[in-house]
Amino acid sequence: NAGVTQTPKFQVLKTGQxxxxxxxxxxxxxxxxxxxxxPGMGLRLIYYSASEGTTDKGEVPNGYNVSRLNKREFxxxxxxxxxxxxxxxxxxxxxxxxxxxxxxxxGQGTRLTVV
Amino acid sequence: QQQVKQSPQSLIVQKGGISIINCxxxxxxxxxxxxxQQFPGKGPALLIAIRPDVSEKKEGRFxxxxxxxxxxxxxxxxxxxxxxxxxxxxxxxxxNFGNEKLTFGTGTRLTIIP
Numbered sequence: 001n002a003g004v005t006q007t008p009k010f011q012v013l014k015t016g017q018x019x020x021x022x023x024x025x026x027x028x029x030x031x032x033x034x035x036x037x038x039p040g041m042g043l044r045l046i047y048y049s050a051s052e053g054t055t056d057k058g059e060v061p062n063g064y065n066v067s068r069l070n071k072r073e074f075x076x077x078x079x080x081x082x083x084x085x086x087x088x089x090x091x092x093x094x095x096x097x098x099x100x101x102x103x104x105x106x107g108q109g110t111r112l113t114v115v
Numbered sequence: 116q117q118q119v120k121q122s123p124q125s126l127i128v129q130k131g132g133i134s135i136i137n138c139x140x141x142x143x144x145x146x147x148x149x150x151x152q153q154f155p156g157k158g159p160a161l162l163i164a165i166r167p168d169v170s171e172k173k174e175g176r177f178x179x180x181x182x183x184x185x186x187x188x189x190x191x192x193x194x195x196x197x198x199x200x201x202x203x204x205x206x207x208x209x210x211n212f213g214n215e216k217l218t219f220g221t222g223t224r225l226t227i228i229p
Binding site: 004030031033035040041042043044045048050056058059090092094102103104106107108109 | 160206217219220
């Protein structure tokens with residue numbers, strides 16, 4: 001069981017380039033999340049999707065767009081990368097309902113450097 | 116706007132001692148309070164979680180204490196071991212439809228020394 005799979009694991013971009021971070025889960029979860037992790041800042045929520053077809057902004061959405069392609073996949077796009085977007089990005093999923101399935105499962109992360 | 120505040124930023128504890136990490140939240144709509152553990156190069160993994168209808172939850176050496184009126188909760192690690200050295204994150208969120216947001220604290224780097 002793969003859980004949450006993120007691609008790529010590492011990426012170097014030049015300022016102004018665009019790219020899409022991919023995330024897929026095979027646990028039939030309803031909710032999916034994108035976080036960025038920076039030293040001293042913890043995990044900050046960029047966007048989340050409560051269910052297929054819906055997306056909502058988190059704490060730091062500027063400079064990012066997301067697509068909930070289907071129940072399994074939730075992608076994060078940087079249209080014009082900036083050095084301030086250098087970070088480790090984590091995707092997570094959970095069912096988000098009731099006593100069962102509140103645990104969020106995380107991918108292994110994508111380490112992005114913008115030069 | 117930091118909805119979940121965590122302290123301390125780093126903590127050094129001797130082997131066998133008690134590690135205590137504190138968190139405070141603002142949004143009273145939150146009804147799910149987990150703690151996550153992260154090792155270098157890995158994604159965070161759930162350690163223990165609590166709901167606001169109980170004041171304490173214990174799993175092995177790990178205990179969450181929850182104070183609903185103060186909007187605070189804490190993680191206690193008893194008999195701390197070198198293998199507990201990691202970064203710990205508290206989080207707060209919802210567990211029902213329409214309340215799926217999950218917000219994390221800034222993290223605590225815990226080091227257990229022999």
